[in-house]
Amino acid sequence: MFRIGQGFDVHQLVEGRPLILGGITIPYEKGLLGHSDADVLLHTIADAILGAIGEGDIGKHFPDTSADFKDADSAKLLEEVWKLTKEKGYVLGNLDCTIIAQMPKMAPYIQQMQERIADLLEASPDSINVKATTTEMLGFTGRGEGIASQSVVLLQAK
Numbered sequence: 657m658f659r660i661g662q663g664f665d666v667h668q669l670v671e672g673r674p675l676i677l678g679g680i681t682i683p684y685e686k687g688l689l690g691h692s693d694a695d696v697l698l699h700t701i702a703d704a705i706l707g708a709i710g711e712g713d714i715g716k717h718f719p720d721t722s723a724d725f726k727d728a729d730s731a732k733l734l735e736e737v738w739k740l741t742k743e744k745g746y747v748l749g750n751l752d753c754t755i756i757a758q759m760p761k762m763a764p765y766i767q768q769m770q771e772r773i774a775d776l777l778e779a780s781p782d783s784i785n786v787k788a789t790t791t792e793m794l795g796f797t798g799r800g801e802g803i804a805s806q807s808v809v810l811l812q813a814k
């Protein structure tokens with residue numbers, strides 16, 4: 657049996673925060689604001705997986721009202737989600753992700769992100785695809801006010 661899930665998330669770009677995306681730190685003048693490290697890409701992966709296994713969303717498992725998750729490492733949250741997914745008897749088919757950002761240029765970091773995500777999901781890097789797009793200077797992403805992401809995952813029951 658196959659299960660599909662999708663995730664979408666947005667975080668604001670502000671000065672004085674590191675830019676953490678896909679579990680790696682990207683050199684940039686601004687970073688994402690959140691209760692956690694605000695890794696918007698990993699959040700959409702967690703949400704896609706939780707959707708596929710019928711377990712709600714990241715906020716249900718790791719509430720932003722809890723001090724436990726203040727400045728949380730989103731990689732750790734994703735590892736928890738993957739542990740639950742394995743316990744429920746699923747294996748990863750493939751994962752496809754899009755980062756929506758005017759800046760910075762993501763291309764030099766895509767492979768490193770894919771490898772990191774593959775590591776977190778105990779998957780082969782060829783089952784993980786990360787891509788990026790601008791919004792041609794339009795909207796909040798185009799103005800550089802924030803970064804959005806969306807992910808789609810396919811899981812297979814063992």
Ligand SMILES: Nc1ccn([C@@H]2O[C@H](COP(=O)(O)O)[C@@H](O)[C@H]2O)c(=O)n1
Nearest residue numbers: 757758759760761762763788789790791
């Ligand atoms: N932040 C980004 C955005 C885009 N890219 C790469 O550039 C290509 C062209 O982007 P368009 O928005 O003009 O379609 C895109 O396909 C990505 O390869 C990027 O590296 N970083």
Ligand SMILES: C[C@@]1(CO)OP(=O)(O)OP(=O)(O)OC[C@H]1O
Nearest residue numbers: 690691692694715718719720725
């Ligand atoms: C990850 C959590 C928890 O620290 O906080 P944020 O970094 O604010 O992220 P968001 O995607 O808004 O919601 C999920 C939260 O529960």
